[in-house]
Amino acid sequence: MTPVLTKTATTVKSPALPAEWRDFLALTKPRVMVLVVYTGIIGMLMAPVALPLALGFTAILCIALAAGASGALNQWYEADIDALMKRTMKRPLPDGRMDAQSALHFGVGLSGFAVLTMGFALNWLAAGILLGSILFYVVIYTVWLKRRTPQNIVIGGAAGAFPPLIGWAAATGQVSALPVLMFALVFFWTPPHFWSLALFMEADYGAAGVPMMPNVAGERSTRRQILFYTLPMAVCAIAPWALGMTGLVYGIAAIVLTAIFAALAFRVSKRTSDAAMKAERQLFKYSILYLFALFGVLLVDKFI
Ligand code: HEM
Numbered sequence: 484m485t486p487v488l489t490k491t492a493t494t495v496k497s498p499a500l501p502a503e504w505r506d507f508l509a510l511t512k513p514r515v516m517v518l519v520v521y522t523g524i525i526g527m528l529m530a531p532v533a534l535p536l537a538l539g540f541t542a543i544l545c546i547a548l549a550a551g552a553s554g555a556l557n558q559w560y561e562a563d564i565d566a567l568m569k570r571t572m573k574r575p576l577p578d579g580r581m582d583a584q585s586a587l588h589f590g591v592g593l594s595g596f597a598v599l600t601m602g603f604a605l606n607w608l609a610a611g612i613l614l615g616s617i618l619f620y621v622v623i624y625t626v627w628l629k630r631r632t633p634q635n636i637v638i639g640g641a642a643g644a645f646p647p648l649i650g651w652a653a654a655t656g657q658v659s660a661l662p663v664l665m666f667a668l669v670f671f672w673t674p675p676h677f678w679s680l681a682l683f684m685e686a687d688y689g690a691a692g693v694p695m696m697p698n699v700a701g702e703r704s705t706r707r708q709i710l711f712y713t714l715p716m717a718v719c720a721i722a723p724w725a726l727g728m729t730g731l732v733y734g735i736a737a738i739v740l741t742a743i744f745a746a747l748a749f750r751v752s753k754r755t756s757d758a759a760m761k762a763e764r765q766l767f768k769y770s771i772l773y774l775f776a777l778f779g780v781l782l783v784d785k786f787i
C-alpha cells in the first residue's frame with residue numbers, strides 16, 4: 484500500500500510584502516488554463532444552439548474564472564509540497580510572496596462568483612457541472628487523492644475534462660453524446676499527458692513524497708500504462724467521425740493526429756534508459772499540441 488503523505492506547513496516562508504496582482508494571476512495557473520478554456524470554447528461552439536455574443540463570452544469567462552479559482556485553492560492547499568519541488572517552489576505561497584488566507588479568500592470568492600454568474604446568466608446545469616469540476620479538482624484530486632495514491636490523476640483528471648461539457652451545457656441547457664465523447668477524450672488523454680511529464684520530473688515528486696506513478700509503480704510500468712490509456716483515448720478521438728457526428732475532414736485529421744500520438748506513446752513504452760527522456764518530453768509537448776489541434780479541427784469540420 485502507498486503510504487499517505489501528510490500535510491505540513493513547515494517549509495512555507497511567511498510573506499514580507501503584500502501580494503501583487505501578478506501573484507494572484509500566478510495562482511490561477513494561467514498557462515494550463517488556456518487549454519482548459521479553449522476546450523470549453525470548442526464545446527460551446529460545437530453545440531447546435533448559438534448563444535448571443537455577450538452570453539457566450541460570459542459563459543467562457545465563468546469557465547476561466549472557475550478554473551483559475553480552483554488553481555488558487557489547489558495552491559492554497561499544497562503550499563507545503565510546492566515548497567519542496569524545483570518546478571513549483573517559486574509560486575507565490577511557498578516563496579512567501581502571499582499569505583495563505585489571501586489565496587483561500589481569492590479562490591473561494593472567485594469560485595462563488597463564477598458559479599453564481601453561470602447559473603443566473605446561463606443555466607443551472609452548466610453552473611452545477613462548473614461547481615462539480617471545482618470540487619473535483621480541489622477536494623477529490625488535491626485534498627483526497629494526490630497524496631494517497633498513484634491513481635490520483637486517473638480519477639482526479641476528470642476535473643480538467645469537464646469544460647467541453649460545461650460549454651455545451653451553457654449553450655443548450657443539456658448534455659449530449661458529442662460533449663460526453665469530448666469529456667472522455669480529455670479524461671483518457673490526461674494520464675499520457677501527465678505521466679510523460681512525471682517520468683522526467685520523477686525526482687521532483689520523489690523529493691516532495693507525492694506518490695506519482697513513476698516513483699511508486701516504477702518507470703517500466705508507467706510507460707506501459709501510458710500506452711494503455713492511449714487506446715481508449717484513440718477510440719474517443721475517432722468515435723465522433725465513426726458515429727457520424729462529424730465529417731470526413733475531422734475523421735482524417737483525428738486518425739493522423741492520433742496515429743502520431745500513439746507512435747510517440749509506443750516509443751515511450753519501449754525505452755528503458757535515460758535516452759528515453761527525449762521521447763517522454765516529446766510526448767508531453769505533443770499531448771498539448773494534439774488537444775489543441777484535434778479540438779480545432781472539430782470546429783473547422785463543423786463550419787466547412
Ligand atoms: C490531473 C490532471 C493533470 C495534471 C496532474 C497535469 C499536470 C501538469 C503539469 C504538472 C504541468 C507542468 C507545467 C506547469 O506546472 O504549468 C502541465 C502542463 C500543462 N497542462 Fe496539464 N495536467 C493535467 C491535466 C491537464 C488538462 C485537463 C489540461 C487541458 C485540457 C492541461 C493542460 C496543460 C497545458 C496546456 C500545460 C502546459 C503549460 C505550460 O506551457 O507550461 N493539463 N500539466
Ligand SMILES: CC(C)=CCC/C(C)=C/CC/C(C)=C/COP(=O)(O)OP(=O)(O)O
Nearest residue numbers: 515519546549550553557616617620642643
Ligand atoms: C472548469 C474547471 C473548474 C476546471 C478546473 C480543472 C483544471 C484546471 C484542471 C487541470 C488539472 C491540472 C492543472 C492539474 C495540475 O496538477 P497539479 O495540481 O497536481 O499540478 P502542480 O504539481 O503543478 O500543482
